[in-house]
Amino acid sequence: MGITLSAPQFKQDDHKTWPPLLPLYAVAKILCLSPWTLRQWDKQGKLIAVRIGDRKDRRYKKEDIVKILQFGLVKVVQKV
Numbered sequence: 001m002g003i004t005l006s007a008p009q010f011k012q013d014d015h016k017t018w019p020p021l022l023p024l025y026a027v028a029k030i031l032c033l034s035p036w037t038l039r040q041w042d043k044q045g046k047l048i049a050v051r052i053g054d055r056k057d058r059r060y061k062k063e064d065i066v067k068i069l070q071f072g073l074v075k076v077v078q079k080v
Helices: 024-031 035-044 062-071 073-079
Strands: 021-023 050-052 057-061
Touching: 021 024, 021 062, 024 035, 024 057, 024 062, 035 057, 057 062
Parallel strands: none
Antiparallel strands: 021 057, 050 057
């Protein structure tokens, strides 16, 4: 019998459980938006995604999502 350590379970409303990079569909749920909207924001430079892997899947920085939740998208975009 060994001790198994695991990451805290992802909870949509608790950013302390989020990984540093969040997948598109998780961010869509957190912000109550469609994935299409997030893709458009990425193209428009409103919320830039990090692209990973051969398929260039979108991942969003946890810190960016927390800022949007705290201040709203308009204020976050203006600060950049």
